[in-house]
Amino acid sequence: MDIKNEIKKIKTNLHNSIDVSDRTLEKNGAEIGFVYLKSMTDNAIFADAIYEPISRFSGEISFETVKELVQVNDVEEIKKSEITQKVLKGVVVLMFSNSDKVLAIDILKFLTRTPSEPPTSPVIMGPREGFTEDLKTNITLIRRRFYSEQLVLEEAVVGSSTQTKIAICYLDGIADPKIVKDIKKRLSKIKIDGVIDSYYLLTLLSDRPDSMLKQIGCCEKPDIISAKLLEGRVALIVDGSPIVLTIPFVLLEDLQNSNDYYTNYIYSSFLRFIRLMGIFLAVFGPGVYIALQLFHYNVLPINYLITIADTTQQIPFTPFIEILFISLLFQILYEVSLRLPSYLGLATSIVGALILGDTGVKAGLISPPTVIVVAIAKIALYTVPEQNAQITILQFVFLVLGASVGLLGIIGGAIYVLAYANTIENYGAPYLAPFSPFILSDNKDGLLKVPLSDMTNRPKSFSNEKKERTDD
Amino acid sequence: MIRDKAIGAWQTGIILFFLIFANKILILPSLLFNNAKFEGLIAPIFLFLIELGLLFLFYKLxxxxxxERFFDVIKNNFGKVVTIIVFFLIGIYFLGKMVLLYNVTYIFFRNLIYKESNNTLFLICLLPVVNHLAICGVRTIGRTAQLFLPGVVAILIxxxxxxxxGINSSVIMEQSTFxxxxxxxxxxxxxxxxTIILFLFMDKINIKKGEWKVVFSFFGAGAASVMAIIVVFFLSYTYTSFLHPFAFFEILSYVKEYGGLGRLDIISMILxxxxxxxQLAIYLKAFFVCFDGIFPKLDRIYSVLTFNFIFIILIYVAVINLSRIIIYAEYYLPYLSIIAFIIVPACCFIALIAKWRKEKRE
Incomplete structure (x- = not known):
């Protein structure tokens, strides 16, 4: 093999990118060529475990001797046609002037953060580690919870340009092989140039990609993913993303929280009820308030009616415009606070809460009851942060319905949305199970939660190979 | 999208419960009192017994x-022409019932809440939801109804x-003749x-052998609920029951405020x-089944367009005040009920006998 010519070819294939490194080493008449991306490889390992042992060796250099010399485990022989792809994946490629064989040594290394508590799912008691952007680290976080041969990890690659690695993770003998097969089939059919984050796969793997409703589970915590794997679900770990996807997904999963499993079951049930109340308040609160104010005021208690009348009679806007204005203002403040540096976040809160809210009320532009209703609805929204996007949209939809036709519109809208949700069956799991259809055994971990000792069966909402959790 | 997938015993029972219960709680109790005083209680018992007979016939069928589809059951025994005529009549029957139900509800809401609203607003509100439910299919209707069932039962109780x-008197019978x-x-x-809706959905209903009692129980619960409301209503308003057209609503209007909570009648309004x-969605689904039976090669969009076109015309042309809707319900619609109470059962009965004789011969 003409080493210099081969290196030139590889560099040309990679458009002479600045991070492509090459070295040659001559020993006893034989020449070895090294090609790698210095941005993707561990330079210290390259120097200490690959280059140095070979350069110090005084014998005859050949493919076999080099394979023995390098002090790295991940060594394989590859074809010449695979060289460019391997280099791109952070592999050091070794070519020999006295052989046509090519050696690939994986010393991939790039900057990753250490596992830390994810900001979206903090726990009071329980594991605090979260996934990172590194696939290997994420696999380790799951693997260390299963010292069992049941855990299966398969690889898929998606994205013509990004060639993103996806680990398909499931428990053999528990997950339904049909679902695993279906996921693999869908992954293989994806035609996309790049997968930057696991959220890309959310719509690509959903049965109804045009739907507003989230149809695949997302999680940042390995303990939750492990629990879902034990239920028979399949996890998809996407390289470069700290969000792991789980399939099949039912809406109830977002009502559950990891805290529920690390605390008293009665308290957990109470919290789930509170979360459900939170969803109701967030979705219907502003809509019902405006409907009562505009259409059904005669059903309000007289004292409350007088309070509303007193506070709203000086307001220059209609109740609908007023509540819409405050809701939109809150949404703008929310967007701003997400993007501003944390030291400016406090200033935004002061501007939002004190200047706009308090001054608006004092100036007679907005009424206190409306501010309270919107504030309650917006706070309640974060009882289930995973459904933030859906609830926000529904909140505005029901606000418009309540203002247009009162409770008739709100109930009609609720029936429409729930009927729509009932049509969704992703990977055979009814979206609203175990409430609709009602599955009694799954309700042990539904709105109410029974003690862990009573949860002897896996969910029946979706298919899995083994329904009993205990091994008899 | 899930369309026309099968439902089980519970969802069948819930659909039946909603049907049995829904359109009998507003104007019916008042009209019964008007026609037969306290003995008006006996009329629904008699009619429920006939309806129970229909359910039993469905069970046998x-x-x-x-x-098999109901269309095929009829077609195999009476031929295609007769089947199309029967399905056409059933379609008309449900359209007529939809007009009645829509009008009753519209008048109720216009009188009590939406005083300045018109038909258009009401149609814009109802039709998209009803169409959506019916298009999504029997399973979606069943599952969504199942989700609302606890709320419905809670409000009912x-x-x-x-x-x-609110009861202030006892039943005084012997005021009307037989x-x-x-x-x-x-x-x-x-x-x-x-109940004849179940016949139309029969190929979409999967009930296991021991689960029929669930369906019959829901029927019983629905009938008992209707009777409970009629009795409470009659005893609450006694001799002036005929002056209170919206029975279920009026039961709660009687106790307008409770513990400073505000008027409780909004709860009945929600129900x-x-x-x-x-109910409109289930009727519409029945209409779609009839349309698909008559025009099997036409796409769903045609049945949707046909229904909406005819329904909107009927609503704008037909009755929109209480006295006219009562005349429509009492003097015209009963003729259409021949379809539900005579034609459909007769067809089923003959089909059953034919099947029984065939089995005997084999």
Whole structure:
């Protein structure tokens, strides 16, 4: 093999990118060529475990001797046609002037953060580690919870340009092989140039990609993913993303929280009820308030009616415009606070809460009851942060319905949305199970939660190979 | 999208419960009292017994023809032409019932809440939801109804319990003759007979052997609920029942405020809205089944367009005040009930006998 010519070819294939490194080493008449991306490889390992042992060796250099010399485990022989792809994946490629064989040594290394508590799912008691952007680290976080041969990890690659690695993770003998097969089939059919984050796969793997409703589970915590794997679900770990996807997904999963499993079951049930109340308040609160104010005021208690009348009679806007204005203002403040540096976040809160809210009320532009209703609805929204996007949209939809036709519109809208949700069956799991259809055994971990000792069966909402959790 | 997938015993029972219960709780009790005084109580019992007979017939039919469509059951025994005529009549029957239900609900809401609203606003509100439910199929209707069932039951129990506190008299019978009761039953027969919807959905209903009791229980619960409301209503308003057209609502209006909570009648209003949406959707689904039977090669969009076109015309042309809707319900619709109470059962009966004779020969 003409080493210099081969290196030139590889560099040309990679458009002479600045991070492509090459070295040659001559020993006893034989020449070895090294090609790698210095941005993707561990330079210290390259120097200490690959280059140095070979350069110090005084014998005859050949493919076999080099394979023995390098002090790295991940060594394989590859074809010449695979060289460019391997280099791109952070592999050091070794070519020999006295052989046509090519050696690939994986010393991939790039900057990753250490596992830390994810900001979206903090726990009071329980594991605090979260996934990172590194696939290997994420696999380790799951693997260390299963010292069992049941855990299966398969690889898929998606994205013509990004060639993103996806680990398909499931428990053999528990997950339904049909679902695993279906996921693999869908992954293989994806035609996309790049997968930057696991959220890309959310719509690509959903049965109804045009739907507003989230149809695949997302999680940042390995303990939750492990629990879902034990239920028979399949996890998809996407390289470069700290969000792991789980399939099949039912809406109830977002009502559950990891805290529920690390605390008293009665308290957990109470919290789930509170979360459900939170969803109701967030979705219907502003809509019902405006409907009562505009259409059904005669059903309000007289004292409350007088309070509303007193506070709203000086307001220059209609109740609908007023509540819409405050809701939109809150949404703008929310967007701003997400993007501003944390030291400016406090200033935004002061501007939002004190200047706009308090001054608006004092100036007679907005009424206190409306501010309270919107504030309650917006706070309640974060009882289930995973459904933030859906609830926000529904909140505005029901606000418009309540203002247009009162409770008739709100109930009609609720029936429409729930009927729509009932049509969704992703990977055979009814979206609203175990409430609709009602599955009694799954309700042990539904709105109410029974003690862990009573949860002897896996969910029946979706298919899995083994329904009993205990091994008899 | 899930369309026309099968439902089980529970969802069948819930659909039946909604049908049995829904359109009998507003104007029916008042009309019954008007026609037959306290003996008006007997008319629905009699009609429920006939309806129970229909359910039993459905049970027999489902056992003999477990997988077949109702259209095919009729066609195999009477030929295609007769089947198309029967399905055409059933389609008309449900359209007529939809017009009645829509008008009753519209008048109720216009009188009490949306005083300045018109038909258009009401149609814009109802039709998209009803169409969506019916297009999504029987399973979606069943599952969504299942989701609302606990709320419906809670409101029902609440209304009956609160209504009991408003009772101020006892039943005084022997005010009407038997002929009055029979006439009352005949006049309001159109409000009954919804069980024939199950015949139309029979190929979408999968009930295991031991699960039939669930369906019959829901039927019993629905009938008992209707009777409870009628009794509480009659005893609450006694001799002036005929002056209070919206019975279920009026039961709670009687105890307008409770513990400073505000007027409780909004609770009954919420239930009426729920039931109206669901019942219209189930009727519409029945209409779609009839349309698909008559025009099997036409796409769903044609049945949707046909229904909406005819329905909107009927609503704008037909009755929109209470006295006219009562005349429509008492004098015209009963003729259409011949379809539910005579034609469909007769066809099923003959089909069952034919099947039985065939089995005997084999």
């Amino acid at each position: 489902k056992i003999k023809f477990p997988k 609440f209304a009956v319990v609160v209504g009991v506190f 002929s009055n009761i029979a006439l009352s039953a005949l006049r309001h027969v159109s409000v009954f007979g919804d 009426i809205i729920f039931l109206t949406y669901f």
